[in-house]
Amino acid sequence: MERETINNIKTLGIDMIHEAKSGHSGIVLGAAPIIYTLYANHMNINTSDSNWVNRDRFVMSAGHGSALLYATLYMAGYDLSIDDLRNFRRIGSKTPGHPEVGITPGVDMSTGPLGQGVASAVGMAIAEKMLEEKYKFPKEKAFKDKKLIQYRIYALCGDGDLMEGISYEAASLAGTLNLDNLMILYDSNSITLDGKTDATFKENVLDRFKAMGWYTDVVKNGLVVNDINKAISKAKESGKPSIIEIKTIIGVGSSLAGTNEVHGKPLEKEDMEQLKTSLGISNIPFFVNENARMDFRGKISTRSNKKYEEWVNNYREYVNKVLDGDASKLNVLFGKEKPADLNGFDFDLKPKEATRVSNGRIMNKFIKEVPTLVGGSADLSSSTKTYLNDLGDFSATNRAGRNIFFGVREHAMGAILNGMALSGFRPFGSTFLVFSDYLKPAIRMSALMNLPVTYIFTHDAVNVGQDGPTHEPVEQLVMLRSIPNHDVFRPADGTEIIGSWAYMLNSRHPNSLILSRVDVDNLKETNPNGVLYGGYILRKEKNQLHGILIASGSEVVTALKVSDDLWKEYGLDFRVVSMPCRGLFLRQDKQYKDNVLPKGIRTVVIEASSKLGWEGFVYNDNYLITIDHFGASGTKDEVLAFCNFDYETIKKRIISLFR
Helix, strand or coil: CHHHHHHHHHHHHHHHHHHHCCCCHHHHHHHHHHHHHHHHHCCCCCCCCCCCCCCCEEEECCHHHHHHHHHHHHHHCCCCCHHHHHCCCCCCCCCCCCCCCCCCCCCCCCCCCCCHHHHHHHHHHHHHHHHHHHCCCCCCHHHCCCCCCCCCEEEEEEHHHHHCHHHHHHHHHHHHCCCCCEEEEEEECCEECCEEHHHCCCCCHHHHHHHCCCEEEEECCCCCHHHHHHHHHHHHCCCCCEEEEEECCCCCCCCCCCCHHHCCCCCCHHHHHHHHHHHCCCCCCCCCCHHHHHHHHHHHHHHHHHHHHHHHHHHHHHHHHHCCCCHHHHHHHHCCCCCCCCCCCCCCCCCEEEHHHHHHHHHHHHHHHCCCCCEEECCCHHHHCCCCCCCCECCCCCCCCCEEECCCCHHHHHHHHHHHHCCCCCCEEEEEHHHHHHHHHHHHHHHHHCCCCEEEEECCCHHHCCCCHHHCCCCHHHHHHCCCCCEEECCCCHHHHHHHHHHHCCCCCCEEEECCCCEEECCCCCCHHHHCCCCEEEECCCCCCCEEEEECCCHHHHHHHHHHHHHHHHCCCEEEEECCCHHHHHCCCHHHHHHHCCCCCCEEEECCCCCCCCHHHCCCHHHEECCCCCCCCCCHHHHHHHCCCCHHHHHHHHHHHHC
């Protein structure tokens, strides 16, 4: 029944696209044999327990092929109905335009931006290796060959995915780490939306992957299930990450087969009719061949049920004999991680140091209490200070290490972190703030998927100095703050870093932590609990409130000093508000916000970043002391003066506003 099942997957997919009047018919018709072969013969899944921790993962990196995936998941037996398929691309449906994790049973990752899926699959493969090592049975005869965690990650990609540079960043790391649990199925049809790929994409893809340490193979006819099946089986035994190039014809069977015209639109009615006739499928919309559906489900359940039962037995044995009956030690596998409590830690803050240095020491204090916190940097751990002492380096020969060296691969790092978060970790990655632009697509996907990823960005302002404007962030904070479901923390000192982590370790969405390269004072006024409100009164006015100074990060010290000087010199009485997380402050109730920033009182914002987003806090732009142009190359003091952001200039501007 394999041909009947494949044909029914095809017709359900094109019916969905026709009903929605939107979608991508070409991949549905061309790649159906690939996805059928994978699910029917290889994927270890449980359609009744779609979140089974030891299931194989599938990433539809070519996310525009969502109709193909949904039709397959329906035929496979996941909790999807024909009505769900009919509602493809409709508000509130289980079948959105591109796959979204948490919306559709059986979808392991939200995909759409090409290349992100491939890179996140690498993160999933890293996560599996870590989990497999962490929860392995003891080396005793009684436990021989037993595994609590052992699964594979499969990704389906197209030419577009492999044109995106992020794919090669991630693939290079996967080869270096020898992630033999990862397999890419490459739907190679030589067509993209604009036309044939030979105008833009002529390299030998398999040679490139082979050079990166991957096992490679090619299936010359993507219609032959047996050939695809054999190639997958061989790749699974290769001992390397693997990619199989499967030659297909986009839109095969339609009148537009082999052309870019079939890539991204529904088929015409007449074309659908002739296609269904040639496939032997009824022309009734959303027709289901029940025999084919039951055969497909039978193939999956016959193989997977055995694996599931084996895992259940292994789980019980692991709990009873390895953990002495304490199943709570496996809570992290099931998303039941105990909230982190940083109270009671002696963080031993220095009187003066860069917040990147304080953060490194703080992380190393609590890291052993948060077993899911793993990560690294894009070749900058010596600068970002995020190395986890005494916890080892993850590598091809050490799967237990909690430090990951991503190399100079910011794009891939972000997407890899997403793959790890989808696998139960609370990962972090670090680089310079100015390079956060490289991670933007991945951060957006973190926020869209509601993943607890922490992005650590150091060298937070133009005062990095002599590296010049290419390394001096100006607009990056605006970009990061604009991302929905993502909080940005710019702490003033070590105490506020502790408060930031107290929030971030208990949140279920992504966060960014912005840290300084230059030394700052650890202030007696800062309060970790105040950080939990996003902004708080750092120093109250003495008598009559003349104005409020709002600052974040390194500029908090500046605000305090200005407040002191203007009181002594002019009798001007200022309240100082620290605003480590503007977005979090804005989500507080009106009473709290009005208490911190009373109506009718003039405020001044001091921040070494763009003014965008601060306008609602001030009377007019004159009260925004910010940096809205690129910096320059020079010493710290020279650059601050060049940007009109040195202390004396800031002080004079505030005097002019209140005198």
